[in-house]
Amino acid sequence: MTDQQVAHFTEVFNRNRATLALFSKCSTKDELDVVRDAFFLGMASQLCPNEYEAMRESLITDDTAFDAIASSINTDKGLETTVTAARASPHWLDLVTAVHAVSSTVGSDLDGIWNTLEKGRMEWLGAVTSAHPLKVILKEALNKDKNKTRRDEVDMKMVYIYALSLSIESLANESEAWRKVVKMKNKANPLHDYNADLWDPRKEEWRPLDLGVQEAAERGGSSFQAAWDA
Template identity: 60%
Template sequence: MTPEEILFTNAFNTNRSALALFSKCTSLDELHIVRDAFYLGMASLLCPQEYGSLRESMIIDPTSFTSIANSLNKPNGLEVMITAARASDEWESLLASLHEIATGVNSDLDYIWSTLERGRLEWLSAINAAHPLKVILKDALNNVEKRTENDEVDAKMIYMYALSVSIPALTDISAAWRKIVNMDDSLNPLKNYNADLWDCRHDDWRPLDLGVQEAAERGGSSFRDAWEA
């Protein structure tokens, strides 16, 4: 590796914790705050001149300085800081310098981020769409007098199918499963539900199972976390 590549890699690794915050986001706005926090952290190590100018502009601007000071150690602290940074006249030049350095070491920061963003938004869409059904399934489980492990497996299978419906890459796979279980309504797997047909040992269940778990990973989560939320 060249000295420039080593420097860039070290900066990237230092800011992995900021990048990982994408998994906590619940909206596009929150994702963009995390994205810009990651860029700002990278720039602090790779673009010291531009970062210094940005930092100075935020300090001498009374509105930015006051808002940042008032948000220290508060839940919205990161959002306030990024909002102030974006408002600075130095923000665009800092981003340009950072991306120029990244390009110089054959790294596409926008592509890296967009992959995370798409994965998170896709997963959020899936869990939001399947949430009403999950509530019904959990209520049903709680009302079962003698609840068994099989009852929970059945409920989780139905929920996993519901998640798959909102994941574009699983369109054909979820359609194949509907045929196997004789499902009439793709959005209502409980209609004419036949437990005997919902067998997790079936060969066609595995790709749906794995597909949902992979989508969860792309979204910075897991099926278990979604079920237990």
């Protein structure tokens, strides 16, 4: 491994960051897999020219693959179609293996990098999905309240943050601590026996829960506000 090899790999990786960033737009595991493999394709095109060219030629000479890719250009299915065709190529495994070999040479763990992104995204999607029914109730209540105040909105967002935390494994202790603070009997139903006076964001138990949910949102390529507004 030379400094030049490391520098070249880093340059190629940075060129493909935009593809990696697409993980934040994914809603399913299948969509994440497409982004991952598109990233491998982009890396291979500049790091593994022989394997990439062999795969590319196989797509050009395969009428079905070529027609599918050509017809999907400039459509929202373009990336998925290209990746699907590439996976079907007899040279796909060689290409992926070559990319990993180069990354290992320079001490980069591409699978580790991707798994971190995927785990963060799937965890956040799970939290948002689980807390969605409660969010609907909270926002409907706010919309119907003609006399609502800024504090009312803060209160509802706190309940939503708590609901999100229930699906974030690393926040199990923080969510339980907050449940005890607000004297919640059923952790899955924060509105039962809800007492606004107890839900005080100035209490020391709130900050780690609040920050933990915001950090989980960032790991998932999103933000708490985006989830609330959706």
